[in-house]
Each structure stands twice: as C-alpha cells, then as structure tokens.
Amino acid sequence: MSTIITPIYMDYSATTPTDQRVADKMAQYLTVDTAFGNPASSSHTFGWDADDAVKQARQDVADLINADSREIVWTSGATESDNLAIKGAAHFNTRKGKHIITMKTEHKAVLDTCRQLEREGFEVTYLDPKDDGLLDIHVLKDAIRDDTTVVSIMHVNNEIGVIQDIAAIGELCRENKIVFHVDAAQSAGKVPIDLSELKVDLMSFSAHKIYGPKGIGALYVRRKPRIRIEAQMHGGGHERGMRSGTLATHQIVGMGEAFKIAKEEMATENDRLLMMRNHLYDGFKDMEEVYVNGDLEQRIAGNLNISFNYVEGESLMMSLKGIAVSSGSACTSASLEPSYVLRALGRNDELAHSSLRFTIGRFTTMEEVDYAIAQTRDAVEKLRDLSPLWDMFKDGIDLSTVEWAAH
Amino acid sequence: MAYSEKVIDHYENPRNVGAMDKDATDVGTGMVGAPACGDVMKLQIKVGADGIIEDAKFKTYGCGSAIASSSLLTEWVKGKSLEEVKAIKNTDIADELELPPVKVHCSVLAEDAIKAAVADFQSKQ
Ligand SMILES: Cc1ncc(COP(=O)(O)O)c(C=O)c1O
Numbered sequence: 001m002s003t004i005i006t007p008i009y010m011d012y013s014a015t016t017p018t019d020q021r022v023a024d025k026m027a028q029y030l031t032v033d034t035a036f037g038n039p040a041s042s043s044h045t046f047g048w049d050a051d052d053a054v055k056q057a058r059q060d061v062a063d064l065i066n067a068d069s070r071e072i073v074w075t076s077g078a079t080e081s082d083n084l085a086i087k088g089a090a091h092f093n094t095r096k097g098k099h100i101i102t103m104k105t106e107h108k109a110v111l112d113t114c115r116q117l118e119r120e121g122f123e124v125t126y127l128d129p130k131d132d133g134l135l136d137i138h139v140l141k142d143a144i145r146d147d148t149t150v151v152s153i154m155h156v157n158n159e160i161g162v163i164q165d166i167a168a169i170g171e172l173c174r175e176n177k178i179v180f181h182v183d184a185a186q187s188a189g190k191v192p193i194d195l196s197e198l199k200v201d202l203m204s205f206s207a208h209k210i211y212g213p214k215g216i217g218a219l220y221v222r223r224k225p226r227i228r229i230e231a232q233m234h235g236g237g238h239e240r241g242m243r244s245g246t247l248a249t250h251q252i253v254g255m256g257e258a259f260k261i262a263k264e265e266m267a268t269e270n271d272r273l274l275m276m277r278n279h280l281y282d283g284f285k286d287m288e289e290v291y292v293n294g295d296l297e298q299r300i301a302g303n304l305n306i307s308f309n310y311v312e313g314e315s316l317m318m319s320l321k322g323i324a325v326s327s328g329s330a331c332t333s334a335s336l337e338p339s340y341v342l343r344a345l346g347r348n349d350e351l352a353h354s355s356l357r358f359t360i361g362r363f364t365t366m367e368e369v370d371y372a373i374a375q376t377r378d379a380v381e382k383l384r385d386l387s388p389l390w391d392m393f394k395d396g397i398d399l400s401t402v403e404w405a406a407h
Numbered sequence: 408m409a410y411s412e413k414v415i416d417h418y419e420n421p422r423n424v425g426a427m428d429k430d431a432t433d434v435g436t437g438m439v440g441a442p443a444c445g446d447v448m449k450l451q452i453k454v455g456a457d458g459i460i461e462d463a464k465f466k467t468y469g470c471g472s473a474i475a476s477s478s479l480l481t482e483w484v485k486g487k488s489l490e491e492v493k494a495i496k497n498t499d500i501a502d503e504l505e506l507p508p509v510k511v512h513c514s515v516l517a518e519d520a521i522k523a524a525v526a527d528f529q530s531k532q
Contacts, residue, residue: 353445
C-alpha cells in the first residue's frame with residue numbers, strides 16, 4: 001500500500017527543489033552549444049541571444065507582480081535585495097532623516113541590515129507584532145516621525161506564514177512620504193501581488209523559494225514615483241548602476257521560468273496546498289495542548305507552525321526521522337536561543353521550544369501528509385511519556401508557579 | 408546535528424523511564440533545568456539500607472542528548488554507593504555519549520540532577 005519514499009520533504013519555506021521545467025531551461029544557457037554569452041556583449045550574436053533571454057526573464061518576473069520589466073534589478077537573492085533596498089534607500093535619504101522602522105519578526109536579512117545601519121548612526125524602531133503575528137497599523141502610525149525615511153515590513157513571514165496587510169501599510173507610508181520596502185521572498189507565487197495597485201516602493205524576491213535555483217533574486221525598484229537608492233555593489237554599471245556584475249544568464253532564466261510557472265499555476269496550487277494543510281492540522285486538532293503559532297486565516301496555504309506543549313522540538317524532530325521539518329527550538333539554532341519570531345508573538349519560551357514548522361509545496365502528496373500526521377502523533381506521545389513537565393501538567397501543577405533551578 | 412550511535416540508542420530505547428514516590432524516605436529526587444531553557448531533568452534514586460542505590464528512574468524534557476544523558480546516568484548509578492555516584496563527572500557522560508561541544512550542557516545537567524537527588528535523599532535521613 002505504502003507509496004511513501006522517505007525522507008519526506010516538508011521544509012518548503014527553507015528552500016524548494018528546482019522545478020524540472022526550470023532546470024531544463026537553465027541548461028540552455030551554459031555550455032558551448034547553447035546561449036552561454038555575456039548579455040552585456042552587444043557586438044555579437046552570443047551576447048544578443050543571452051540578452052534576449054534575460055529580457056524575457058525580466059518580463060516574466062515583472063508579469064507575476066504586475067510591474068514594468070524596467071523596475072526589476074537582478075541580485076543574488078533576497079538577502080542581497082534586502083540589503084540593497086534598505087541600505088540603498090536609507091543612505092540616499094539621509095538629508096531627510098536617519099530613522100527606519102521595521103518589525104521584530106523580520107528575516108535576519110532585514111534585521112541584521114538594520115543593525116548595521118544602527119552602527120552607522122541610523123536609528124531603528126523594531127515594532128512588536130500582535131499575538132497573531134500581524135502588525136497593528138496603529139502601532140506603525142505611532143512610530144512614524146518626521147525623520148523616518150524607510151519602513152521595511154515583510155509580506156509573508158518565513159516561520160509562521162502570516163500575511164501582512166501591505167496595502168494598508170503602503171498607503172500610510174505614501175501619505176507620509178516614506179520609502180516602503182517589502183521582503184516578498186516568501187510571498188511571491190503564493191499570494192497575488194499587484195504592484196500597480198500596491199503602494200510599495202521596493203520589493204525583494206528570491207527564486208529558490210518558488211521552484212527556481214538558489215543564488216538568484218531580484219529587487220523591484222518603483223519608477224513612478226521614482227525611487228532612488230544608492231548602489232552597494234560597484235563595477236561595470238549593470239542594472240542601471242544599481243547592481244554591477246555580469247548577469248548570471250542561466251540563473252536569471254531559471255528565475256524567469258519559475259515566476260512564469262508560478263503565475264500560471266498559483267491558483268490551483270494554492271487550492272491543493274490549502275486542502276492538504278487543513279488535513280494536516282485536522283490530524284492534530286484532537287490532541288491536548290497543541291497551539292498554532294500565528295493567525296491561521298491570514299496565512300499562506302503551505303504553512304503550519306504548531307507547538308506540542310511539554311515536548312521539546314529538537315527531540316521531536318529526532319523522532320521524525322522520515323520527515324524533514326524545522327523547529328523553533330533553541331537546540332536547533334546556532335545561537336541556542338528559541339525562535340525570536342515566536343517570542344515576539346508573546347509565546348512563552350516553552351512553546352517556542354516545542355514548535356514544529358511544516359511547510360508543504362508543489363511536490364507534497366496527501367499520502368505524505370497522512371504519514372507525517374501518524375509519525376508526529378506517535379513521537380509526541382512517546383516524548384510526553386518521557387516528559388516530567390507532562391506529568392506535572394497532568395497533576396494540575398501550573399508550571400509558571402514552579403521555581404526552576406535554572407542553569 | 409549528527410548524533411553518536413550511543414545517543415541514538417538511548418534516545419530510541421531509553422532505560423529506566425518512570426517515577427517513584429518522591430515522599431518515600433528511601434527515595435531521593437533531583438529535578439534540574441527549566442522549561443524556558445528547553446530542558447528539565449528529573450532523576451530519582453531508591454537507596455537500600457546498605458546505602459547502595461537499588462533503583463533509578465528518570466523523566467526528561469529536552470533534546471536527544473539530554474534524554475540520552477539522563478538515561479545513561481540511571482544505568483550507571485544502579486548498584487553504586489552515594490559516594491561513588493557523587494564522583495561521577497559530566498565529562499564522563501559527555502565522553503561516553505560522544506557529545507559535541509554544544510551539547511555538553513546536557514551532561515552538566517545530568518551531573519547536577521544526580522547530585523540533587525543524593526542531596527534530597529540525605530536531607531530525609
Ligand atoms: C523572508 C525571507 N527573506 C529573505 C530570505 C533570504 O533569501 P535568499 O536565500 O534568497 O538570500 C529568506 C530565505 O531564507 C526569507 O525567508
């Protein structure tokens with residue numbers, strides 16, 4: 001009966017496999033018999049063919065987000081796009097001010113960029129989300145000052161999958177003449193994005209989160225009204241001077257193809273993912289002491305972040321040998337700190353330690369979801385039998401009143 | 408994180424899981440760690456009239472290395488005197504389980520747990 005091949009991949013927010021159609025296309029821009037030329041070589045056909053391919057990819061990326069292809073700047077990924085956007089806009093606007101606003105639940109690519117700007121003398125406000133992970137627009141409104149130049153809020157959170165209301169945030173920023181940057185690494189291809197409507201000035205993308213290759217991304221830079229940023233990478237003046245470096249034709253073609261497929265298949269893919277995600281959650285609902293982290297409605301279809309109280313996440317993952325997931329447990333991070341995203345939601349540390357993130361995607365099957373449910377339930381049961389905290393909970397002891405011999 | 412085979416063995420077949428009556432005078436209980444830190448170990452020993460540990464039980468909330476450290480310890484302490492178990496060092500546990508440096512704190516916790524269990528037993532006598 002079992003058609004399951006382990007290990008099963010349920011970590012699609014970390015990265016995705018490159019779609020076969022994308023890989024096939026990329027192979028046409030590498031070797032000697034293909035269009036391997038430098039797209040900047042304007043004097044021969046090798047260059048022209050590569051340039052044509054880059055132009056098409058630029059158009060395909062722009063089409064998914066309803067932008068103009070001239071608004072797309074190629075980068076090495078969302079990390080670089082975040083750096084270019086935030087540093088670039090902050091530095092360009094220092095005459096107006098040196099205040100930046102972001103959120104505590106942002107990706108490290110944004111948070112560490114802001115930390116760097118603080119070292120350079122900028123001031124940064126890190127907003128708390130509500131308990132459901134969403135930003136209260138009034139909190140943002142209150143944080144805006146005369147010298148605020150950049151607001152950076154992610155579209156979809158990588159850990160909990162919640163979708164921020166970037167339309168409303170954009171309106172507020174535009175009213176206040178503040179540059180609005182959005183990290184859309186986790187939302188492109190999963191949530192409709194219409195940049196002709198949204199008042200977003202800069203938007204970061206990554207290919208490898210939506211079935212494209214790793215090491216390629218883009219930054220959307222609005223033309224109307226025109227947004228100016230300072231380059232971070234200097235050289236041959238590629239990408240209208242905003243990001244120098246020979247264009248990686250095969251990577252760019254891969255990203256273009258991935259975005260094109262996403263545009264065609266997003267709606268049906270989301271229906272399928274939502275059905276599977278709900279099935280996954282249904283498989284845990286009757287268990288005691290399980291908590292979904294982040295709002296369940298304003299969330300992408302492929303994400304379930306859930307805490308199994310009184311069980312530690314790393315040991316849980318050790319039991320789930322056949323399933324690749326991630327955890328907010330401290331033991332899984334280099335820093336030995338539990339997930340800062342879950343803590344920012346006001347989750348206590350125990351629940352952060354007990355969290356698992358399941359992210360499913362294009363190649364996930366219902367059989368795999370059923371397998372994940374069964375394995376997880378078994379593992380949680382086994383570990384609760386082993387857990388002194390579970391015993392105390394069952395004895396009616398309130399763990400928050402216990403004096404722990406902390407170490 | 409790659410685990411040693413010994414950690415995996417203890418994790419998959421934990422020895423001496425369970426609980427004893429913590430109010431019994433021949434039982435010593437040590438509970439160390441904190442949920443907020445991601446690990447809590449509860450170690451119990453039952454001491455005979457001759458001062459030798461007859462039985463040991465544990466329950467642990469924590470990562471695989473924490474579970475393995477406490478499981479191993481329950482094996483080690485059975486049949487030993489209180490003086491002998493007090494001499495067990497965290498490094499003995501870490502070496503036996505081949506714990507990587509980031510997991511050494513699990514063995515420290517186990518050492519703390521057995522010391523606390525012995526102290527609890529002695530305070531009852
Ligand atoms: C929200 C978010 N921003 C940025 C990144 C970094 O993207 P990249 O790997 O393309 O640099 C990621 C992925 O890890 C992400 O999830």
